[in-house]
Amino acid sequence: xxxxxxxxxxxxxxxxxxxxxxxxxxxxxxxxxxxxxxxxxxxxxxxxxxxxxxxxxxxxxxxxxxxxxxxxxxxxxxxxxxxxxxxxxxxxxxxxxxxxxxxxxxxxxxxxxxxxxxxxxxxxxxxxxxxxxxxxxxxxxxxxxxxxxxxxxxxxxxxxxxxxxxxxxxxxxxxxxxxxxxxxxxxxxxxxxxxxxxxxxxxxxxxxxxxxxxxxxxxxxxxxxxxxxxxxxxxxxxxxxxxxxxxxxxxxxxxxxxxxxxxxxxxxxxxxxxxxxxxxxxxxxxxxxxxxxxxxxxxxxxxxxxxxxxxxxxxxxxxxxxxxxxxxxxxxxxxxxxxxxxxxxxxxxxxxxxxxxxxxxxxxxxxxxxxxxxxxxxxxxxxxxxxxxxxxxxxxxxxxxxxxxxxxxxxxxxxxxxxx
Ligand code: GLV
Ligand code: MN
Ligand code: MN
Numbered sequence: 001x002x003x004x005x006x007x008x009x010x011x012x013x014x015x016x017x018x019x020x021x022x023x024x025x026x027x028x029x030x031x032x033x034x035x036x037x038x039x040x041x042x043x044x045x046x047x048x049x050x051x052x053x054x055x056x057x058x059x060x061x062x063x064x065x066x067x068x069x070x071x072x073x074x075x076x077x078x079x080x081x082x083x084x085x086x087x088x089x090x091x092x093x094x095x096x097x098x099x100x101x102x103x104x105x106x107x108x109x110x111x112x113x114x115x116x117x118x119x120x121x122x123x124x125x126x127x128x129x130x131x132x133x134x135x136x137x138x139x140x141x142x143x144x145x146x147x148x149x150x151x152x153x154x155x156x157x158x159x160x161x162x163x164x165x166x167x168x169x170x171x172x173x174x175x176x177x178x179x180x181x182x183x184x185x186x187x188x189x190x191x192x193x194x195x196x197x198x199x200x201x202x203x204x205x206x207x208x209x210x211x212x213x214x215x216x217x218x219x220x221x222x223x224x225x226x227x228x229x230x231x232x233x234x235x236x237x238x239x240x241x242x243x244x245x246x247x248x249x250x251x252x253x254x255x256x257x258x259x260x261x262x263x264x265x266x267x268x269x270x271x272x273x274x275x276x277x278x279x280x281x282x283x284x285x286x287x288x289x290x291x292x293x294x295x296x297x298x299x300x301x302x303x304x305x306x307x308x309x310x311x312x313x314x315x316x317x318x319x320x321x322x323x324x325x326x327x328x329x330x331x332x333x334x335x336x337x338x339x340x341x342x343x344x345x346x347x348x349x350x351x352x353x354x355x356x357x358x359x360x361x362x363x364x365x366x367x368x369x370x371x372x373x374x375x376x377x378x379x380x381x382x383x384x385x386x387x388x389x390x391x392x393x394x395x396x397x398x399x400x401x402x403x404x405x406x407x408x409x410x411x412x413x414x415x416x417x418x419x420x
Contacts, residue, residue: 003114004114005111005114005115006111006114006400007400008397008400008401008403008404009396009397009400010400011107011111011399011400011403011404012395012396012397012398012399012400012401012403013396013400014107015100015103015104015107015396015399015400015403016396016399018051018103018106018107019095019096019099019100019103020095021047022044022047022048022087022095022099022103023095023099025040025041025043025044025047026040027039027040028091028092031092031093031390032089032092032093032094032095032390033089033090033091033092033093034087034088034089034093035088035089035091035132035134035135036065036088036129036130036132036134036135036136036141036142036168037065037129037130037135037168037169037171037172037174038135041065041087041088041129041172042172044087044127045061045065045067045087045127045129048067048087048102048106048127049067049069051103051106052067052069052106052125053069055106055109055110055113056071056113057069057070057071057106057109057125058070058071058072061173061174062145062146062174062181062182063145063169063174063175063176063177063178063179063181063182064129064130064141064142064145064150064169064174064176064179064182065129065130065142065169065172065174066126066127066128066129066142066143066145066146066182067087067126067127067129068124068125068126068127069106069124069125069127070122070123070124070125071109071119071122071123071124072122073119073120073121073122074118074119074120075118075120077122078120078121078122078417079121079122079188079189079190079417080121080122080123080124080188080189080190081119081121081122081123081124081189081190081191081192081193081410081413082124082125082126082184082189082191082192082193082369082373083101083104083105083108083109083123083124083125083126083192083193083194083195083406084101084102084105084125084126084127084128084143084192084193084194084365084369085098085099085100085101085102085105085126085127085128085131085194085195085196085364085365086098086099086101086102086127086128086129086130086131086132086142086143086365087099087102087127087128087129088128088129088130088131088132088134089132089134090132090134090388091134092389092390093388093389093390093392094386094387094388094389094390094391094392094393095392096197096382096387096392096393096394097196097197097199097387097388097392098128098131098132098196100195100196100197100380100394100399100402101194101195101196102125102127104195104399104402104403104406105123105125105193105195105406106125107403108403108406108407108410109123109125111403111404111407112407112410112411115407117411118414119410119414120414120417120418121190121413121414121417123410126143126146126365128142128143128146128365129142130142131143131363131364131365133221133328133329135159135168136154136157136158136159136165136168137157137221137223137328137329138151138154138157138165138328138329139221139329139363140329140331140363140365140367140368141154141165142365143365143367143368143369144368144371145179145182145183146182146183146184146368146369147183147184147368147369147371147372147373148180148183148372149368149371149372150179150180150182152179155169155176184372184373186372186373189373190374190413190417191337191339191340191373191374191375191376191413192366192369192370192373192374192375192376193340193344193375193376193377193378193406193409194364194365194366194369194375194376194377194378195377195378195380195402195403195405195406196360196362196364196377196378196379196380197379197380197381197382197387197392197394198211198358198360198379198380198381198382198385199361199362199382199385199387199388199392200361200362200382200385200387201382201384201385202356202358202385203356203358203379203380203381203382204381204382204383204384204385206354206356208353208354208356208381209353209380209381209395209397209398209401209402210348210351210378210379210380210381210398210401210402210405211348211355211356211357211358211378211379211381212336212341212344212345212348212355212356212357212358212376212377212378212379213336213341213357213358213359213360213366213376213377213378213379214335214336214341214357214358214359215296215333215334215335215336215359215360216333216334216336216359216360216362216363216364216366216367216370216377217265217294217295217296217333217359217360217361217362217363218294218295218297218298218301218331218332218333218334219292219293219294219301219329219330219331219363220291220292220293220294220301220305220327220329220330220331221290221291221292221293221327221328221329222290222291222325222326222327222328223288223289223290223291223325223326223328224248224251224270224288224289224290224291224312224323224324224325224326225286225287225288225289225323225324225326226244226245226247226248226251226286226287226289226316226321226322226323227244227285227286227321227322227323227324228241228242228243228244228247228283228284228285228286228319228320228321229241229242229283229285229320230276230277230282230283230284230285230286231282231283231285232281232282232283233280233281233282233283234281236283241283242283242285242319242320242321243283243284243319244275244276244284244285244286244287244321245275245284245287246284246319247287247315247316247319247321247323248270248273248287248289250315250319251311251312251315251316251323252270252289254308254311254312254315255268255269255270255291255308255312256268258304258307258308258311259293259304262295262300262303262304263295263300264295264296264297264299264300264301265294265295265296265359265361266293266294266295266300266301266304267292267293267294267295267361268291268292268293268294268304268308269290269291269292269293270289270290270291270292271290271292272289272290273287273288273289273290274287274288274289275287276288291308291325293305293308294361294363295333296333296359296361297333298332298333301333309325331363331367331368334366334367334370335370336366336370336375336376336377337370337374337375337376339374340374340375340376341357341376343376343409343412343413343416344376344377344378344405344409345357346408346409346412347405347406347408347409347412348378348405350408351401351404351405351408358379360377360379362387364377378402378405378406378409380394380398380399380401380402381394381395381398382394383395
């Protein structure tokens with residue numbers, strides 16, 4: 001007998017339980033930190049893989065440690081719908097960013113089976129391991145591998161402990177020589193769907209649990225290295241110093257000013273700084289910092305990057321410092337697929353209430369997936385827009401509504417495929 005359909009409240013409570021369990025897989029006891037190819041990442045693959053297998057999905061790990069769980073089509077083998085997000089986190093993260101998209105996919109597939117519904121396509125759930133780019137400076141590397149746009153030079157980057165990405169992959173049991181084999185065949189794919197918390201305040205402001213994403217802000221991520229001269233904090237007079245840190249501090253205020261002056265939702269952030277040699281009684285001789293610049297259109301981002309570079313070089317020269325930039329990521333603004341936006345929209349509308357569409361300021365695996373596959377995203381309301389913070393929270397009922405919307409989106413696509 002077919003078990004009864006779960007209500008959004010039940011789906012949400014179940015999603016929350018799984019997310020609470022997943023949050024226990026952490027590299028830092030007492031807070032959620034799960035970086036790519038870490039022991040906590042391995043534990044999360046075991047846990048999520050178990051959830052997939054319990055629900056009848058066949059699992060495997062690809063060459064870059066993306067966990068893939070597949071449910072075959074009912075009836076003749078056809079194309080497949082990809083559903084995904086990431087299970088890595090930032091440092092001291094919340095429980096929802098990325099993880100909810102994977103959990104939502106698993107619960108939606110389970111719900112389809114519980115309701116005795118058939119799908120004319122396979123569903124493949126992708127739990128990506130490297131969206132955030134915290135351990136290595138190559139965010140979206142695992143979804144890039146799925147689209148055949150992996151850049152081999154990423155493999156030589158080192159983490160803080162000096163381990164290269166290639167070494168970390170091998171130690172994890174993966175085969176970096178086979179990254180090309182992780183690419184998914186374009187012909188066989190209907191599209192890629194990603195459910196994600198909004199991580200911003202708009203849906204809450206509108207009083208809506210769900211919204212459909214129109215586009216994802218383009219982003220550039222760079223490393224900046226400022227070089228000066230290390231010296232004794234007690235003997236080098238103030239007017240003879242070439243202090244790399246105070247140089248960076250002035251550059252940081254300039255980055256903030258340029259960010260504030262920009263158009264198109266421009267944002268500019270320095271989120272990571274390492275001061276060398278890093279002793280309280282030594283004038284800093286070198287500073288390594290990150291730079292993250294995003295906007296909803298490409299032009300304001302590129303103009304801001306030019307200005308930042310120009311001003312930073314001017315400040316460095318005035319202070320007797322040098323500055324070097326290394327570009328790690330440059331992803332243009334990414335529109336979401338219209339047809340899949342419509343499918344998500346019909347599903348949301350069928351749940352009642354208003355339908356609103358909104359752009360994403362955060363980056364997502366959907367940006368990489370959209371290079372090759374029709375891709376779309378559904379956002380779920382975030383409490384106070386807080387994310388990349390342990391206070392990140394979404395009402396479990398909203399989580400349940402998102403799972404229900406994903407079920408309905410799959411049925412909508414099934415209808416279209418059946419008719420195709
Ligand atoms: C990912 O969370 C990003 O937007 O950086
Ligand atoms: Mn994130
Ligand atoms: Mn995310």
